[in-house]
Amino acid sequence: xxxxxxxxxxxxxxxxxxxxxxxxxxxxxxxxxxxxxxIRQPAGMGLEWIGRIYVSGSTNSSPSLRSxxxxxxxxxxxxxxxxxxxxTAADTALYYCARMTMSGGVxxxxxxxGLGILVTVSS
Amino acid sequence: xxxxTQPASVSGSPGQSxxxxxxxxxxxxxxYNFVSWYQQHPGxxxxxxxxxxxxxxxxxxxxxxxxxxxxxxxxxxxxLQAEDEADYICCSYGSASTLVFGGGTKLTVL
Numbered sequence: 497x498x499x500x501x502x503x504x505x506x507x508x509x510x511x512x513x514x515x516x517x518x519x520x521x522x523x524x525x526x527x528x529x530x531x532x533x534x535i536r537q538p539a540g541m542g543l544e545w546i547g548r549i550y551v552s553g554s555t556n557s558s559p560s561l562r563s564x565x566x567x568x569x570x571x572x573x574x575x576x577x578x579x580x581x582x583x584t585a586a587d588t589a590l591y592y593c594a595r596m597t598m599s600g601g602v603x604x605x606x607x608x609x610g611l612g613i614l615v616t617v618s619s
Numbered sequence: 620x621x622x623x624t625q626p627a628s629v630s631g632s633p634g635q636s637x638x639x640x641x642x643x644x645x646x647x648x649x650x651y652n653f654v655s656w657y658q659q660h661p662g663x664x665x666x667x668x669x670x671x672x673x674x675x676x677x678x679x680x681x682x683x684x685x686x687x688x689x690x691x692x693x694x695x696x697x698x699l700q701a702e703d704e705a706d707y708i709c710c711s712y713g714s715a716s717t718l719v720f721g722g723g724t725k726l727t728v729l
Contacts (some may be wrong), residue, residue, distance in 0.1 A: 535720075539668065542622070542722040543657075549684060556716050565630070590621055605655035607661055609664035 498522040500593050500610035501547050508587075508617050514554070514580040518593030518610060523573050526551055531596040532576045534567065538591040544589075548596060548603065549576055557601050583617045623648065623721035626696075629693050630727040636697040637723045641709035642690055647719055653712035656685060656694045660705045662724040668707075696726070704728045707718060 504516035518532070525532060534546040547557030549567045557565045561580070569576040580587060591613050594606040624642040631637040641656075648654055654672045656696065657665035667676055669685035671694060682703075684695045692711070697702055709721040 540704075543710075543720040545710075545718040545720060548718075558717065559715070597670075599653070599671070601649075602653060603716070603718060604653055605667050605710070606657070606665070607667060607676070611664060 498595060498608045500592060500595065500608055502593050502610045502613040503529060504613060504614060504615070505519065505553070508556075509581055509619050510584055510617055511582055514578070514587060514615055514617070515586045516578045516582050516591055516593075516613065516615070518576050518578075520574050520595070523595065524571075525569055525576060526571045528552075529598070531598060533594050533596050533606065534578045535594055535606075537592070538586075538589040546578065546580075560572055585617050588615065588617045623711060623719055625721040627722070628727065629727045630641075630680060630729055631696075631699045632729045633699050633701065635699050636695060637695075637699065637726065639694045639707050639709075639726070641692045641711075641721045643692070643699045643711055643719070644690055647711040647713035648687065648692050650714075652687070654685070654687060654692040656683075657673045657690075657708045658712065659708060663707060675727050699728050700726045701728050707717070714721075 499521045508514045528551045531548040533548040548556045564581045566579040593610045595608040597604040635644045656669035659665040671685045673685040706723045708723045
């Protein structure tokens with residue numbers, strides 16, 4: 497059974513860096529069979545794709561967030577992480593990590609999700 | 620890249636069928652067959668119900684079906700049941716290897 501679990505601070509001050517980690521069990525990030533992704537959802541609003549990483553370290557992220565986002569992974573810990581710099585109140589959201597399938601190397605769909613972690617940006 | 624466009628809400632009576640459109644552009648929905656749909660109940664993580672426009676994952680009811688025409692993908696739910704009341708969100712692969720979501724549609728079963 498694949499499980500993902502987000503962890504990190506629930507409160508971040510404006511202008512600081514939001515840092516989250518996703519711990520994966522039931523699958524190995526090193527397998528190379530999936531992409532590992534971050535998605536967020538502000539309260540009462542829709543989903544927003546943040547970015548993804550592959551076991552090679554290759555990343556891609558939303559153009560609107562790219563200048564502030566870093567996604568990395570640790571194969572030894574079977575974890576991947578998100579850093580979002582210079583946060584504002586607009587970054588307050590429920591942050592999900594998710595596993596994404598691929599078809600011919602193209603990202604296909606999200607098949608397993610974490611429960612999400614609420615991050616509030618406030619002084 | 621802008622988000623995909625979905626109606627904010629739809630409704631239907633038990634047993635009826637409803638269709639939720641998801642409109643994108645030639646840079647995403649119109650070009651790629653990597654459109655997926657997710658069902659999200661309140662307080663829960665999304666669950667995939669359709670992938671690659673019209674494919675159903677194992678275990679998903681055949682009351683859910685997907686299609687695409689031009690820049691618009693659609694989700695149809697037939698034989699509406701009370702348990703179908705949820706938010707439905709579309710997602711598409713797009714240019715520059717990015718992903719884009721729709722704003723979500725709240726389904727009310729009357």
